Amino acid sequence: MSQAVQKVDVFQAIADPTRRDVLHLLSERNQSIAEISSHFDISRTAVVKHLNVLTEAGLVRGEKNGREKIYYLQFEPLKELKDWLAYYEQFWHNKLTKLKFVVENDQ
Amino acid sequence: MSQAVQKVDVFQAIADPTRRDVLHLLSERNQSIAEISSHFDISRTAVVKHLNVLTEAGLVRGEKNGREKIYYLQFEPLKELKDWLAYYEQFWHNKLTKLKFVVENDQ
DNA sequence: CTAATATAAAACCTATAGGTGTTATTTAGA
DNA sequence: TCTAAATAACACCTATAGGTTTTATATTAG
Structure with a gap:
């Protein structure tokens, strides 16, 4: 299959203000988890959870680059x-x- | 004041599929709570809660008409x-x- | 090869979203 | 004026969203 089944819908994904902030950050520049986390007061683990939700909704994509994982926006x-x-x-x-x-x- | 402070934002309000269904129903016809509820399997009380959330987000408005309360869509x-x-x-x-x-x- | 960095994975906590049922209160109509 | 209809107001339950800390795994740089 070309794409995993979408587990989280876009409405749910953008409901959380932190996740909307993450999307905005990524619209300015593709960033690693560490970079993204540095913009928030919550733990890195919490940020990763939000990134997972956004990924499941198809709104972002993460690509491993060495020991970093860079996240990109997806419009679809x-x-x-x-x-x-x-x-x-x-x-x-x-x-x-x-x-x-x-x-x-x-x- | 002309309007109460918005307690629920629109992103949160439309995150729930039942609430999106309610909005769709109201786009077809203004309806009372009883009418709206008849379209769902959940209890009337639950529907009212969803209507309250939508009202707090400003997406709908309810007006008493006799012993009924008619709900209307709001675009703003x-x-x-x-x-x-x-x-x-x-x-x-x-x-x-x-x-x-x-x-x-x-x- | 080892220390430091970046992410992943797991277990856990707490508030609340979404649901329930029960009991008032208001209103229309026979 | 009494009954039924429509909504309002409570109290309560349960799953999970959003957060935490801790432990493991990869990867790069000396």
């Missing part, structure tokens, strides 16, 4: 979020359009 | 999600642009 799972959001944007757009119609035809 | 908090997502879309767009440049200038 955010597409699901984008689609989900698009549905409600469309919903809202329709509602506003109807409202506009009512206002214009009201006296 | 989704803007934060949209902005968050836009950042990573931009990030990805830039990355692809750079990649394209490299490919085109490579031999």
Whole structure:
């Protein structure tokens, strides 16, 4: 199989503020676990757990490089979020359009 | 004050699949607690708890109508999600642009 | 080959998310 | 005005998310 089954969905993965911070850090630069951890007050083990959740959601990928493990951002799972959001944007757009119609035809 | 402080953020609110289902139901039709509950296997009390979380996040609004309480969707908090997502879309767009440049200038 | 560095793995703790059932309270309608 | 319907308010249970510390395994640099 090309890709392991996704155990954590993107909604759950980005629910935690620390994990969102990790994603932001990785958007600035690919980093090792040690580098990432240095930005947080929590233990390195805790950071690794968050990285595991993000990995299971497919939002990041870790590659061993010598004794380091470098983490990279992955965009693909955010597409699901984008689609989900698009549905409600469309919903809202329709509602506003109807409202506009009512206002214009009201006296 | 016009609006209570937001106790639950939108990321947390949409993390639960049941709550996402509730939002979807409300996008089809404004509904009472009883109506919403009828679509789920969990107890009405549990549904109410989810509605409370969604309310605290500002994603829904409940209005008493006689002995019923009708729930409505609210779009506004989704803007934060949209902005968050836009950042990573931009990030990805830039990355692809750079990649394209490299490919085109490579031999 | 050994010391130091970086990560992995395991066992454990605690707060809380998501669920339950039971008991008020409010309101509509015969 | 009494009963049934709809919601609100409690008290309670259990799994797990998010954190800790400790111990083991790889890997690089002298």
